[in-house]
Amino acid sequence: MILTKLFPGKAYSSEAHRLYTEIVEQARSPVFYRERGVPDTLDGRFELIVLHVFLVLHRLKEEDGVDTLSQDVFDVMFADLDQSLREMGVGDLSVGKKVKVMAQSFYGHVAAYDQAINDETAMDDALRRNLYGTVTPSDDDVAFMRTYVLNQRQHMSEMAVAAFLAGNANFKTVS
Numbered sequence: 001m002i003l004t005k006l007f008p009g010k011a012y013s014s015e016a017h018r019l020y021t022e023i024v025e026q027a028r029s030p031v032f033y034r035e036r037g038v039p040d041t042l043d044g045r046f047e048l049i050v051l052h053v054f055l056v057l058h059r060l061k062e063e064d065g066v067d068t069l070s071q072d073v074f075d076v077m078f079a080d081l082d083q084s085l086r087e088m089g090v091g092d093l094s095v096g097k098k099v100k101v102m103a104q105s106f107y108g109h110v111a112a113y114d115q116a117i118n119d120e121t122a123m124d125d126a127l128r129r130n131l132y133g134t135v136t137p138s139d140d141d142v143a144f145m146r147t148y149v150l151n152q153r154q155h156m157s158e159m160a161v162a163a164f165l166a167g168n169a170n171f172k173t174v175s
Contacts (some may be wrong), residue, residue, distance in 0.1 A: 012079070016072030018167030020080065023052040023073075026171040037141040039134055046081075047131045050106055051149065053077055054113045056169050059156040069165060078103065117153065120146060148174065 027048035033040040038048060056073060060066045081102055085095050109130045116122035123146045128137060131145060155172050163170060 012072045012076050013069065013167075015165060015167035016069060016076050019056060019069075019073050019164065019169055020053075020076040022167075022169045022171065023056060023077075024049060024080075026169075026174070027052050029174045031174045036144055037135065037137045038131060038145075041134070043134050044131075046102065046105075047109070047133070049077065050109050051113070051131060052169075052171070053106075054110050055149065055152050055156060056164070057110070058114065058117070058153065059159070060161075060164060062157070063161045066161065066165065113149075117150075123149065 027045065032038040032048055033044065038044045053073065057070055060070045060073075078099060082095055082099050085098055086092075090098060109126075112126040112130060113123070116126040124142050127142050127145050127149075132142070152172060156169070159170060
């Protein structure tokens with residue numbers, strides 16, 4: 001695995017890798033970009049990954065004994081973002097600064113989604129500000145994404161934590 005070559009001193013669990021892979025696959029669902037107005041840009045893709053990582057971490061925080069898995073998912077995500085920046089040609093000296101900005105953005109977005117999870121208006125505002133931050137979405141697109149987030153949250157709350165510990169987020173299909 002490329003991440004273990006890049007960070008030989010740090011081994012992430014295979015479950016965290018599987019969870020992150022599912023997160024990225026779900027975040028790349030064409031429906032978000034083609035039909036729901038999420039910009040198909042680096043920013044838009046980052047925002048969808050953050051949103052899906054939020055959903056997984058939000059579910060995991062309800063459980064005891066999964067802190068290591070949660071941290072590994074976070075670490076795998078930022079190792080992947082670091083590698084992606086390098087592959088795009090960002091210089092070694094700039095990568096750390098860019099990753100720091102991404103981490104600050106991640107924490108801010110997660111806090112906003114966490115605070116808004118039980119308030120539809122607040123969730124709409126958080127989605128407009130974060131997911132759609134570089135474009136003006138339609139009200140229908142925002143409502144779709146809010147419903148999507150809340151449905152995924154409900155779906156995940158009904159899943160046994162064992163699924164996550166085995167590396168499976170089992171996202172519902174986007175339609």
